Amino acid sequence: MFFRILGESFLRNPARKWLEAAALALGMAITTAALVTALDVGDRMAREFRRLGANLVVTPKTDTLPLEIGGTDYRPVEEGAYLKDEDLGKLRTIFWRLNIVGFTPFLDAPAELERGQNRFATRVIGTWVAHEVAVPDGTTFTTGVLATHPWWKVEGAWFPENAIVTRGDASDNATTRGGRDVVVGASLASRAGIRRGDWFTIRLGGHEIDMQATGILTSGGAEDQAIVAPLNLVQGLTGHLGEYRRLAVSALTSPEDEFAKRDPDTMTPTDYDRWFCTPYISSIAFQIKQTLPGANVRVVRQVAETEGRVLGRLSALLWLVSVTALVSVALVIGSTSATTVLERRQEIGLMKALGAGRRRIVGLFVAEQVFVAVCGGLAGYLAGEGLGYAVGEIVFGIPGTGRLVLLPVVLALALAVTLAGSLWPLGRVARLDAAPVLRGE
Amino acid sequence: MMFWRVLRQMIVRGRGRLAVALVALVSGATASAALLNLEFDAERKFSHELRQLGPNVLVRSAVAPGASDEPGGVFDAEVVNGLLTEASGAGGGPVTGLAPSLYVIVRSPGAETGLVLAGTWLDAYPRLAPWWSVNGAWVTERADTNVCLVGQQAAAKLRVRPGSTVELRYAERTATLRVAGIVSTGGAEDDQVFANLPVAQQLAGLPGKVSVVQMSVAGAPQEVERYASQLAPRLPGLEVRPLRQIAQAEGQLLARVQDLLFWSVGLILLLTSLCVLATTLALAIERRADVGLMKALGGQMTRIVRMFMAEAGLLGAVGGIAGAVMGTVLSAWIGRQVFGTATSVRIEVIPLIVAVMVAVALLGALPLRLLSHVRPGIVLRESK
Numbered sequence: 001m002f003f004r005i006l007g008e009s010f011l012r013n014p015a016r017k018w019l020e021a022a023a024l025a026l027g028m029a030i031t032t033a034a035l036v037t038a039l040d041v042g043d044r045m046a047r048e049f050r051r052l053g054a055n056l057v058v059t060p061k062t063d064t065l066p067l068e069i070g071g072t073d074y075r076p077v078e079e080g081a082y083l084k085d086e087d088l089g090k091l092r093t094i095f096w097r098l099n100i101v102g103f104t105p106f107l108d109a110p111a112e113l114e115r116g117q118n119r120f121a122t123r124v125i126g127t128w129v130a131h132e133v134a135v136p137d138g139t140t141f142t143t144g145v146l147a148t149h150p151w152w153k154v155e156g157a158w159f160p161e162n163a164i165v166t167r168g169d170a171s172d173n174a175t176t177r178g179g180r181d182v183v184v185g186a187s188l189a190s191r192a193g194i195r196r197g198d199w200f201t202i203r204l205g206g207h208e209i210d211m212q213a214t215g216i217l218t219s220g221g222a223e224d225q226a227i228v229a230p231l232n233l234v235q236g237l238t239g240h241l242g243e244y245r246r247l248a249v250s251a252l253t254s255p256e257d258e259f260a261k262r263d264p265d266t267m268t269p270t271d272y273d274r275w276f277c278t279p280y281i282s283s284i285a286f287q288i289k290q291t292l293p294g295a296n297v298r299v300v301r302q303v304a305e306t307e308g309r310v311l312g313r314l315s316a317l318l319w320l321v322s323v324t325a326l327v328s329v330a331l332v333i334g335s336t337s338a339t340t341v342l343e344r345r346q347e348i349g350l351m352k353a354l355g356a357g358r359r360r361i362v363g364l365f366v367a368e369q370v371f372v373a374v375c376g377g378l379a380g381y382l383a384g385e386g387l388g389y390a391v392g393e394i395v396f397g398i399p400g401t402g403r404l405v406l407l408p409v410v411l412a413l414a415l416a417v418t419l420a421g422s423l424w425p426l427g428r429v430a431r432l433d434a435a436p437v438l439r440g441e
Numbered sequence: 442m443m444f445w446r447v448l449r450q451m452i453v454r455g456r457g458r459l460a461v462a463l464v465a466l467v468s469g470a471t472a473s474a475a476l477l478n479l480e481f482d483a484e485r486k487f488s489h490e491l492r493q494l495g496p497n498v499l500v501r502s503a504v505a506p507g508a509s510d511e512p513g514g515v516f517d518a519e520v521v522n523g524l525l526t527e528a529s530g531a532g533g534g535p536v537t538g539l540a541p542s543l544y545v546i547v548r549s550p551g552a553e554t555g556l557v558l559a560g561t562w563l564d565a566y567p568r569l570a571p572w573w574s575v576n577g578a579w580v581t582e583r584a585d586t587n588v589c590l591v592g593q594q595a596a597a598k599l600r601v602r603p604g605s606t607v608e609l610r611y612a613e614r615t616a617t618l619r620v621a622g623i624v625s626t627g628g629a630e631d632d633q634v635f636a637n638l639p640v641a642q643q644l645a646g647l648p649g650k651v652s653v654v655q656m657s658v659a660g661a662p663q664e665v666e667r668y669a670s671q672l673a674p675r676l677p678g679l680e681v682r683p684l685r686q687i688a689q690a691e692g693q694l695l696a697r698v699q700d701l702l703f704w705s706v707g708l709i710l711l712l713t714s715l716c717v718l719a720t721t722l723a724l725a726i727e728r729r730a731d732v733g734l735m736k737a738l739g740g741q742m743t744r745i746v747r748m749f750m751a752e753a754g755l756l757g758a759v760g761g762i763a764g765a766v767m768g769t770v771l772s773a774w775i776g777r778q779v780f781g782t783a784t785s786v787r788i789e790v791i792p793l794i795v796a797v798m799v800a801v802a803l804l805g806a807l808p809l810r811l812l813s814h815v816r817p818g819i820v821l822r823e824s825k
Contacts, residue, residue, distance in 0.1 A: 015726060023719035030712040037705050048697050051690040052494075057627065064554045065598055068629040069544045070501065070653065079554060151685045187680070220685030300627040302495055305572040310490050314698060316779045317483060318705065321476060324771065325709045328472035329716060335465040336720045342458050343727040387708060395700040425461075 002360075006367055016340055017372055023336045024376025024418065025383060027329035028410050032384020034322035035406055037391055042315050044396045046252045049307045050101050054148050054248035054300060056285055058083070061296040071222030072123060073108065073245070082107075082243035085231070087292050091249070092135040094287040099252040099279050102147025104128055105244035107234050111204040111227070115192050122188055123226045124204055126234025126244075129158045148250045149219070154183055156196035156215025159230055180233070183215040185224040202227065204237045247295075249288065253281040255308040255315075281308075326413070333414075334421030337369060341425045348429050358431070365426050369418045377414030381407050444744070448751055451731075462724050463760050466798055469717040470764020471771060473710050474794045478772035480706045482784040486776075487698045495570050496538070496655035497687045498669050500524070501680050515543065515650040518638075520676060524654060535658050535668055540565040541651040543641045547609040547634075551599040557633040558609055560641020563590065569657060573630070577603030577622025586640050589618040592631040596623045609634065611644045658683075662692035714801050721753065721805020732809060749809050757802030761795035768794065 059066070060081035067074040085105050092100060108125040128144035135141050144161070145152055159181035184194050194200060199212050217228055235241050260280040264272060276283055281304050285297040351361055385403075393399045452459060502514030521541045542561040549556055563580035566573060580588050591601055601607050601620050609616050618636055625631060642648050658665045665688045673681040728749060735745045769786050776784030 016723060019719050019723045019726070023716050023723075026712045026716040026719065030709050030716075033708060034705060037701070041701065045694075045697065048694055049690075051693055053686055053690075065552050065556050065595055065632045066629065067546055067555050067557050068632065069557060070499075071629075074546065075554075149686075151689045218685070220683060220688075224682075298627045298631065301572045301574065302570070302626065302628060304627070306491065306494050310487065310694070310698075313490065313779050314487070314701075317479070317775070318701075320775045320778065321479070321705060321709070324472050324475055324775070325713070328468040328713060331468035332465040332713070332716045332720055335461045336723055338461045339458055339720065339723050339727065342461065391701075391704045391708070394704055395697060 002364065002367075005364060006371075016343075017368075020336050020340055020418075021372050021376040021379070024333050024373060024414055025379040027333050027417075028377050028380025028414050029383035029387060030325050030329055031322070031413065032381050032406055032410050033387035033391065034318070034325050035409075036385065036388030036401075036403060038315065038318040038322050039403065040388070040392060040401065041318050042254065042311060043252070044392070044398070045311055045314060046254075046307070047101075048396070049303075049311070050250050050252070051150050052303045052307070053151070054104075054250045055253065055281060055303045055307065056249040056251060056288065057298045057300055058247035058249060058288065058292060058295045059298070060245070061294050063296075072226075080245065081294070082240055082245055083247065083292065083295055085242055085244050088247070089133045089135045089141070090291045091288060092133075092139075092141050093137060094284075094291055095276065096251070096279050096284050096287060099284065101250045101252060102143040103247055103249040104143065104145050104148045105231060106246045106248070107231060107238065107240060107244045108226070109204055109234060109238045111202050113188070113192060113227070114201040114203065115194065118192065120188065120192050122185075123222075124182075124202065124234055124237070125223060125226050125228045126231040127228060128231055129161050131161050131231075148248045152217060152219045152223070154215040154217050156183070156213070159183060159214050161230060180209065180211045181214045182211045182227050182229040182233075183217045184213045185226045185228070186216050186218045187224040188226065189213070189216045205239070207237050209237075249297075251281070251284050252279065253284060253304070253307070254279050255312040256280055256282070256304075257312075330413075330417045330420075333417045337418045337421030338425045341365065341422045341429065345429050345432070349432070349435075352433075353435075362423075362426055365422065366419065369422050370415060373414040373418040374411060376418075377411045380414065381410045384410070444748065444751075448748055451748070451752055452755070458724065458727070459756060462720055463756060465717055465720040466757060466760025466802065467764045467767070469713045469801075470761050470794050470798050471768040472713055472764075473797065474765040474768025474790055475771040475775065476706045476709055476768075477790045477793070478769060478784055478787055479775060480702050481787050481790075482772075482776060483702055484695070484699050486780045486782075488695055491691045491694060494687050494691060495572070496540075496657050497665055497684050497691070498656040498658050498672075499680075499682045499684060500654040500656065500672075500676065501652065501682070502678070515647055515652045516679060518649050518651050520679065521651060521654055523675075524656070535660055535664065536656055537659050538565060538569045538657040539654060540569055541638065541654045543638060543645065543647065543651045544653070545611055545641050545645040547611045547644065549599060549607060549609050549634075552595065556595060556599075556609075557629075558611075558641055558644065559630075559633050559635050560638040560644075561635060563588075563635060563637055566635075569655065570626070572626065574625045575622040576625070577620070580621050580637070583637055584639070586637055586643075587619055588621045589634055589636040589640070590622050590624050591620050591635075592633045593623055593625040594631040595634055596620075607634065609644065612646070614644050614646070616640055616644050661695075662688040714797060717798070718801050718805050721756075721802050722808065725749070725753075725806050725808050728809060746809055749806050750803060753802040753806035754799055757799035758795060760802070761798030762791075764798065765791040765794040 060083050063081045064075065064079055066080070088103065088105065091097070091103055104127055106125060106127050108123050111122055111124045113120040113122050130142050130144045130146050132140045132142050189195070192200070194213050196213050196215055199210055202209055202211050211227070211229070217223060231244065235243060260275070260278070260282055264275055264286065267275060281299050285299055289295060289297045348361055389399045500520070502516050518541060524536070524539055540562045542559050545558045545560065546555045547558045562583045564583045567579055575590065580590060589607065591599065591607065599607055603620055603622050605620050607618055607620055609618065618640065624635070638651070642650060658668050660668070665683050669681045669683045732745055736742070769791070773783040773786070776782060
C-alpha cells in the first residue's frame with residue numbers, strides 16, 4: 001500500500017518531482033564542481049608556480065663565500081668546494097621524490113671567446129638540458145634546464161646531451177662534432193656577430209677549442225652574456241670531472257603554515273613525523289640535505305614566500321566560494337522542497353480524512369523526498385565531476401581528477417537539504433485538521 | 442485599480458509560499474553578487490600579490506661583465522636621478538620602486554678570499570624585496586654610513602650578530618660598520634654585505650658611480666617589455682633588461698588565476714540561476730488552480746498573465762535587491778578573510794544581479810502563458 005501510493009505520487013504528478021530533482025541536481029553539480037576545483041587547485045597551481053624556476057638551491061657546505069654579482073660568480077675556478085654529480089640520482093629516492101619536478105647542476109668558468117680579430121671576455125656555463133639521470137632504484141629520470149628554467153628560450157636547437165667528453169677529448173683540438181655544440185647568450189652573440197651554425201674559438205683554462213653555436217639563448221639573466229655548454233664539457237675543461245658548484249631544485253610544495261615554521265629539532269616524534277610527511281619546502285630541503293653529503297640546501301625565499309602566500313589565498317578563496325555556493329544552493333533547494341510540500345496540503349488532508357496517521361503521512365513524504373534527493377544528488381554528482389573535469393582541462397590543460405570520496409558527501413548533503421526543506425512545512429501541515437484543509441482554508 | 446488590488450491580495454494571501462520562494466531568490470542573488478564582486482576584485486588583488494616577486498627590470502652597463510676578478514662596468518648615478526623623476530612623475534608612472542647598487546669585492550677578517558659588498562639604498566628594500574627576512578632591524582635611513590645588513594652565510598663566516606661590528610677593506614681603505622640585522626633570502630644575498638651607497642662608493646674610490654639599478658615596474662609582461670624598450674634609447678651605453686623569469690611567470694600565473702576564477706564563478710552563476718529558475722517554475726505550476734479560478738470568473742487571459750508576471754517580477758526585484766546588498770557585504774567579508782583588505786564594491790554588480798533575478802523570475806512565470814488553453818473546470822476540479 002505504502003509503495004503503491006508512493007509510486008502513484010511519482011506517476012501522477014511528474015512535472016513537480018522533475019523540477020525538484022532538477023534543482024537538486026543543478027545545485028549538487030555546483031557543489032561537486034566547486035569542491036573538485038578547490039581540492040585540486042593547490043596541486044595545479046603549485047605546478048604552475050614552477051615556471052618561476054627553482055625554489056631550492058644546493059651549494060657545497062664548506063664553500064668559501066661566493067662572489068656572485070648579477071648572477072655571475074666571480075670566484076676563480078680553483079677556489080671553493082664542489083659537489084659530486086653522481087649523487088644526484090638519489091634525489092629521486094627521498095620520501096617526496098615525486099614532488100621533485102627537476103634539478104639542474106651548474107658549473108661555470110671564465111673564458112675568452114675569439115672570433116676573427118676580436119676577443120670577448122665571457123663565461124662558459126656547463127649544465128644539463130634534458131639529461132638522463134640513473135636513479136638507484138633502477139629507473140631513469142630526465143631533468144635539466146628544460147624542467148627548472150622554463151623561461152629560457154633558444155632560437156635554433158639545444159646542444160645534444162649525450163656526447164661523452166673526457167678530459168683527453170676536450171683538450172684535443174680536433175674539430176669533432178658533438179660535445180662541442182653549445183648555445184650562445186643573445187647579448188654575447190649580437191656583440192660577437194655569432195649566428196646559429198657559426199664556429200668560434202674558446203680559450204678556457206689553458207685549452208683552446210672550437211665550438212659551434214647550435215642556437216642563441218635568451219634568458220633575461222646573466223646567461224645572455226655567456227656560453228651555455230654541456231656540463232661534462234665544462235667539467236673536462238676545468239678539470240673538475242663529475243663535479244658541480246650549484247644545483248637548482250624545483251619542487252612541488254604545500255604552502256607553509258605556522259606548524260611548518262617550527263624548528264624540527266624541538267618537535268615531538270609525532271609532530272616530527274607529520275612535518276616530515278608533509279611536502280613543506282623546509283621538510284623537502286631537510287630530506288635533500290640528508291641525501292646529498294656535504295651539501296647546504298637553501299630555500300629561495302623570493303619564490304617560496306610569494307608562492308606560499310598566493311597559493312594559500314587562492315585556495316582559501318575557492319573554499320569560501322564553494323561554501324557560499326553550497327549555502328545558497330542549500331537554501332534554494334530547501335525552498336523548492338518546501339514549496340512542493342506546501343502545495344500538497346489538500347492531498348495530506350485527504351489522507352488524514354481517510355484515516356492515515358501522522359507518522360504514516362510523514363513517512364510517505366520522507367520516502368518520496370529521499371528518492372528525489374538520491375536521484376538528484378547522483379545526477380548532480382556526475383554532472384559536477386564532468387564540470388570539474390572540464391574546468392581543469394580549460395584552465396590548466398590537465399583534466400580534474402574524479403573523486404569518488406565526494407559522492408557520499410554530495411548524497412548526504414542532498415538528503416540533508418531536501419529533508420530540512422520539507423520537514424518543517426510537513427510537520428505544520430500534518431498537524432492541521434483534515435476538514436478545513438480540504439475545504440481549502 | 443482592480444489589477445493592483447488583486448495583486449496585493451495575491452501577495453498577502455500567498456505570503457507563506459512567496460516567502461519560501463523569496464528565500465531561494467535572495468540566496469541565489471547573494472551568492473551571485475558576492476562572487477561577481479570577488480571576481481572583479483580578486484584579479485587586482487592577486488596581481489598585487491605577484492608584484493611582491495620583486496624588481497623586474499634591471500639597468501646596467503652595456504659592457505659585459507669581464508671574466509676577470511672585477512665586476513662589470515659602472516656608470517654615473519646621474520641616470521638614477523632621471524629615473525627617479527620618472528618614478529615620482531605625474532600620473533604615477535609604471536615604476537613602483539627602484540634602488541641603485543654599487544657592487545665591490547672587499548676583504549674582511551674571516552672572509553680573506555673576498556666578499557661582495559653591495560652599496561645601495563637600504564631604506565628602499567622593505568618595499569623592493571619584501572621576502573627578505575631580517576633578524577635584527579632594517580636600515581631606515583639612506584644616508585646612514587655606519588650600519589650594514591649581513592647575509593646569513595656571510596654572517597656565519599664573519600662570525601657576526603646583530604649589534605656587532607664588521608670591518609671591510611678595499612685596497613688600503615677600510616670601513617667599520619655596525620651590523621643592524623642578519624638577512625636571509627635563499628639567494629645570492631645570503632653571501633653578501635649590504636650598506637648604504639656612499640659607503641661602497643667611498644670604499645671603492647668610485648664616488649657618484651653605480652653598477653646596477655633595480656626597478657619594480659607594474660603591469661603585464663608585455664607592458665614591462667614595452668616600458669623597458671622605451672627606456673633603453675634614453676639611456677645610451679646602458680642596457681635595460683626586463684627579468685623574464687619574473688615577468689613571464691607573473692603573467693602566466695595571473696592568467697591562470699583569472700581563468701580559474703572566471704570559469705568557476707561563471708559556472709556557479711549559471712547553475713545558480715538555473716536552480717532558482719527551477720524553483721520559480723515550481724511556483725508557477727502550482728498556480729494553475731488560481732489561473733483556472735480567475736478564468737472561470739471571466740478574467741481575460743492576457744490580464745491574468747500580466748498579473749502573475751507582475752507578481753513574479755516584484756518577487757525577482759525584491760529578491761535581487763536584497764541579495765545584491767547581502768552579497769556585497771558577504772564579498773567584503775570574504776575579501777577581508779582572504780586578502781586582509783575588504784573587496785571594493787562594484788556598484789554595477791547590483792543592477793546586474795537585480796536584472797538577472799527579475800529575468801529568472803519572469804522566465805519561471807512564463808509557463809503560465811501556456812495555461813491559456815486550460816479549461817477552468819478541469820483545473821478547479823483537479824485541485825479540490
